[in-house]
Amino acid sequence: MKKSIKYFSCFCLLACFISCDGLLDTEPKSIVTPANYLTDELHLLAYVTNYYTTSGYSQESGMLDCHNSNPSGSSYWRDTKTDNAIGRNGNTIFLPGEEKVPATGGVWSFSNIRALNYYLETVVPRYEAGEITGNPTNVRHYVGEGYFLRAHEYFYRLRKLGDFPIIKNVLPDVQEELVKASRRCPRNEVARFIIADLDTAINMLSNTPPGGRVRITRNAALLLKARVALFEASWLKYHAETALVPQGPGWPGKTKDYVVNTVSGEQNIKDYQFPTSDGLLGEIDYFYGEAMKAAHEVAEAIPLVDNTKTIRASIADPVNPYYDMFATVNPDAYPEAIMYRMYVGDVKHGYNMAMEGYSMGYTHQLERAFLMQNGLPWYAEGSNYAGDDYIQDTKKERDWRWQLFMKAPGEPRALFDSSNEKFERDTFPNPPQIHQRDQSKSTSTGYLLGKGISYDYHSIIGDYTSFVVFRAAEAYLIYMEACYEKTGKIDEYADKYWRALRKRAGVDEEYMNTVNATNMEREAETDWAAYSHGNRLEDRILYNIRRERRCELIGEGHRWTDLIRWRALDQLNGFHLEGCKIWGPLQKQYKKNQLLYNQVNDAKNIMSDPALSDYLRVLQISRSSTNKFYNGYYFTEGHYLSPIAQQHFLITSEDNQNKETSSIYQNPHWSLNAGEGIVVQ
Numbered sequence: 001m002k003k004s005i006k007y008f009s010c011f012c013l014l015a016c017f018i019s020c021d022g023l024l025d026t027e028p029k030s031i032v033t034p035a036n037y038l039t040d041e042l043h044l045l046a047y048v049t050n051y052y053t054t055s056g057y058s059q060e061s062g063m064l065d066c067h068n069s070n071p072s073g074s075s076y077w078r079d080t081k082t083d084n085a086i087g088r089n090g091n092t093i094f095l096p097g098e099e100k101v102p103a104t105g106g107v108w109s110f111s112n113i114r115a116l117n118y119y120l121e122t123v124v125p126r127y128e129a130g131e132i133t134g135n136p137t138n139v140r141h142y143v144g145e146g147y148f149l150r151a152h153e154y155f156y157r158l159r160k161l162g163d164f165p166i167i168k169n170v171l172p173d174v175q176e177e178l179v180k181a182s183r184r185c186p187r188n189e190v191a192r193f194i195i196a197d198l199d200t201a202i203n204m205l206s207n208t209p210p211g212g213r214v215r216i217t218r219n220a221a222l223l224l225k226a227r228v229a230l231f232e233a234s235w236l237k238y239h240a241e242t243a244l245v246p247q248g249p250g251w252p253g254k255t256k257d258y259v260v261n262t263v264s265g266e267q268n269i270k271d272y273q274f275p276t277s278d279g280l281l282g283e284i285d286y287f288y289g290e291a292m293k294a295a296h297e298v299a300e301a302i303p304l305v306d307n308t309k310t311i312r313a314s315i316a317d318p319v320n321p322y323y324d325m326f327a328t329v330n331p332d333a334y335p336e337a338i339m340y341r342m343y344v345g346d347v348k349h350g351y352n353m354a355m356e357g358y359s360m361g362y363t364h365q366l367e368r369a370f371l372m373q374n375g376l377p378w379y380a381e382g383s384n385y386a387g388d389d390y391i392q393d394t395k396k397e398r399d400w401r402w403q404l405f406m407k408a409p410g411e412p413r414a415l416f417d418s419s420n421e422k423f424e425r426d427t428f429p430n431p432p433q434i435h436q437r438d439q440s441k442s443t444s445t446g447y448l449l450g451k452g453i454s455y456d457y458h459s460i461i462g463d464y465t466s467f468v469v470f471r472a473a474e475a476y477l478i479y480m481e482a483c484y485e486k487t488g489k490i491d492e493y494a495d496k497y498w499r500a501l502r503k504r505a506g507v508d509e510e511y512m513n514t515v516n517a518t519n520m521e522r523e524a525e526t527d528w529a530a531y532s533h534g535n536r537l538e539d540r541i542l543y544n545i546r547r548e549r550r551c552e553l554i555g556e557g558h559r560w561t562d563l564i565r566w567r568a569l570d571q572l573n574g575f576h577l578e579g580c581k582i583w584g585p586l587q588k589q590y591k592k593n594q595l596l597y598n599q600v601n602d603a604k605n606i607m608s609d610p611a612l613s614d615y616l617r618v619l620q621i622s623r624s625s626t627n628k629f630y631n632g633y634y635f636t637e638g639h640y641l642s643p644i645a646q647q648h649f650l651i652t653s654e655d656n657q658n659k660e661t662s663s664i665y666q667n668p669h670w671s672l673n674a675g676e677g678i679v680v681q
Contacts, residue, residue: 038122041134044142045210047119051112051149062112062153065341065469075467075557076452077360082559083528084366084550086577088359088444090619090629094572096636096680098628099643103674106645107160110167116150118170137206144204145216148224151197154190155228159561160642161667162187162244163253166261179652179663186246186253186272188283189262191232195290196263198225212332213339219298220339220470226294226478231565233287233485238532238567240280243668244640246272247280252665288486291478298338298475299497305336307504309400312455314425315416322504323404325471327454329464338470343463361445362406362554364578364615365526367394369550370402375508380517389584391432391446400506401551407448414457423457431589434582434616435606444618445579446586451555474558476501477549484545498545501552515540523547528563534570564640574632579616582607597621638669638678646674 037043052064065075079085081093092098123143126132132139157164163184171181185193198221205218236245243250253269260267264275276282307322321334331337367388368378374397376383386396392410395403407413409430417423433442454465476497483494490498499509508514518540524530529546530537537543549562563569580586587595597607603624608617619629649659649672659672669678 038119039126039132041132041139041142044123044132044134044139048142048145048149051116062156064149064152065467076449076555078557079555079559080360082563083363083526083575083577084554084559085360085362085449086444086579086618087361088618090633092628093639094633094635095628096634096639097677099639100677101643101671101674102645104645104647106648107157107642108644108648112153113150113167114170116146116153117168119146120150121169138210140204141206141209144201144221147197147201148205148216148221151194151201151224151228154194154197155224155231158187158190158194158228159231159564161644162190162641163246163665164190166190166193166263182648182652183256183258183260183269183663184253184665185260185262186269188232188236188246188274188287189260189264191228191287192263192275194228195225198222198228213337214342215339217339219302219472222294222298223338223470223472223475223478226291226298226475226482229287229289229291229294230478230482231561233284233291233482234565236280236284236287237485238565239640242637244637245280246274250668252668256663256665258663285486288482291482292486295475295479295482296493298472299479299493302335302338302472302475304473304476304500304504305334307400307404307506309506311404311411312415313412315455320404322400326452326468327459327465329454329456329459329466331466331468336472337468338472340469341467343466359442359444360449361443361579362447362449363445364388364447364580366550366554367402367406367447368526369547370399371507371514371547371551373397373399373506373508375502375510375514376517377514377519377522379519379522388581390586391580399551400504401554405449405451405554407450407453412455413453414460415455417457419458426457431586432580434579435594445616446582447580449555473501473552477545477552481545481549484542490541498548501548505551511544515544518544528572528575529566529568531568531571533567567640569635569640570637572633572635574634576613576617576620576632578613579618581614582616583610583614634680636669636678636680638667641667643667643670646672 038047077085080087081091120143123132123146127139127143154164163186165182166185166189167181171178201216201221202218202225205216205221207218209215209217239245240248242248243252245251246253253272256269258269260269262275267273274280274283276286278285305321305325308318308320310317310320311323312318312320325331325334325337330342331340371377372383372385374382374384378385384397386393388394392408395406395408407428409428409432411428413426413428414423415425428448432446432448434444434446435442452465452467454460459465480490480494480498483489483491498511502509502511520530520536520538520540520543523543524536527547527550529550530543546562546566550559553559582595595607597605597609599605602622605621608620612620619627619632621627623630644664644666646659648664649662649666650656652662652664653659654661662672666672670676
């Protein structure tokens with residue numbers, strides 16, 4: 001990695017042709033990219049490394065996560081826009097009308113795609129002709145990274161926008177050609193394009209690249225392929241017969257009369273036909289099959305790290321590999337970590353210190369999802385659930401994923417400081433600091449986020465803890481879900497993977513005992529994923545596969561993507577997220593001035609009214625005009641996708657003024673006009 005530093009000056013030159021000009025990006029100038037650049041192994045290394053990260057902050061982007069010094073950019077915080085976690089403010093995605101069409105910018109961007117197209121357009125012919133100097137294996141790997149990174153960029157846009165232009169080459173700065181190239185392709189064709197790029201990457205990438213697993217690996221490409229295929233299969237299944245799926249009622253692609261170059265051949269988009277003989281059903285089956293194949297290869301090759309079922313109480317206690325995989329400076333000792341980001345020197349991420357509070361917290365709804373160690377849901381007879389009067393009680397005889405990754409009052413915050421021998425063991429406050437002016441030490445719900453927190457105080461304040469970008473357990477989960485969705489059965493591999501996950505979690509491996517004890521009416525009270533397209537799931541096996549995924553991936557930022565692909569938000573109509581049971585016996589541990597509510601000036605409230613619920617309702621503390629979430633969360637179908645900014649309709653229109661004549665179309669339910677949201681009648 002150090003060798004690439006001297007090439008970072010090249011990035012300054014490259015910057016002039018990776019910026020977006022508001023349409024599609026223009027052709028790179030030859031004086032910026034000399035003929036002798038991208039002709040050596042180290043040139044390739046420097047170029048692709050630039051697209052691992054970003055110098056700016058973005059909570060979500062097409063680049064690989066870097067958590068660039070801003071805690072809210074961390075994957076660990078992304079669950080705060082779901083039923084898993086919440087901060088002190090709601091998310092406008094759950095208030096129809098509050099999300100607006102932007103005037104400019106937005107997700108409709110080609111900057112990085114264009115730069116990666118330039119890279120592949122340049123290096124692939126040179127590689128095939130043997131014109132790139134350096135270690136042939138390394139050169140092949142860095143070419144493969146380009147395909148992976150382009151696929152990663154496209155997957156981001158698939159999740160956010162659905163239909164999107166498929167552009168494989170750098171385009172000339174000719175208005176007519178750029179407008180034509182901006183025509184959107186059906187979303188399933190975009191997914192097929194992503195998978196094709198990943199197949200190429202898989203054939204070129206190594207699992208032992210220079211620098212190790214801090215770089216993209218072949219297994220990472222397989223896992224991303226499985227993730228993409230599962231996403232698209234379930235999106236097509238659960239959004240079928242809506243405007244969010246090609247040829248569904250109201251699909252805006254039918255309003256356009258133009259030919260697009262799809263992966264499966266040229267078609268007029270208004271008459272688009274799915275490439276499989278069975279139409280939409282065949283397409284769904286295809287993607288589930290691709291997910292199974294890719295996930296299976298990873299899951300068979302990589303075992304899960306061990307959970308010793310211990311929580312360290314002192315520096316003398318041995319580490320728990322399962323916990324430390326997320327909370328160490330270097331996860332190289334844990335094969336399950338397929339790819340990770342390391343932080344040294346001045347390179348920091350910003351989430352570890354903030355993870356200790358920052359007015360964030362897991363929800364009461366998430367706590368309810370975790371099984372008891374005997375495999376029973378909390379409400380089942382004989383479950384041995386100790387109740388939730390105290391936060392510590394929720395951990396008793398519980399799934400170890402809840403025990404390890406939710407920090408309870410009195411548990412160790414830091415055991416040592418690798419830079420200070422005199423450091424003394426520090427613990428989380430008891431009772432939890434639910435309302436503090438110092439937000440870095442408070443929690444919005446009482447349930448502290450705990451995945452990724454190092455026991456080394458130096459790593460916490462220095463932000464040196466590594467972040468695991470891809471890990472093998474996700475492949476286990478993808479195979480289980482894709483297998484059951486495709487075949488209606490749990491085959492021998494899905495059975496093996498499910499048992500392995502439960503064994504590590506310290507939960508009875510007989511998952512059918514859980515299935516038989518599951519009451520969907522009770523689960524639907526607290527789990528958004530107990531629904532699809534507004535209807536409560538009746539299939540208890542499928543629901544428990546979703547539950548397994550929710551619990552295994554706690555705090556890793558996957559929940560929102562899962563909820564939208566399952567169409568699991570339609571039913572939200574005044575839903576209230578809750579925290580700990582503040583109005584039970586726990587209240588006795590607080591002073592009266594820490595539990596103020598229902599004041600004449602309710603803007604001074606610091607707690608929700610017990611008349612509303614025994615559980616803390618973070619968004620019902622105040623009725624002030626600035627709190628738009630007092631009546632709960634609502635959802636509208638249009639918010640499953642993001643809008644395209646007004647700018648892009650103007651510059652692709654016939655006269656640059658009439659948006660209706662644009663070559664592109666807006667996502668369903670959204671306006672073409674900046675500043676307008678979706679108004680639900």
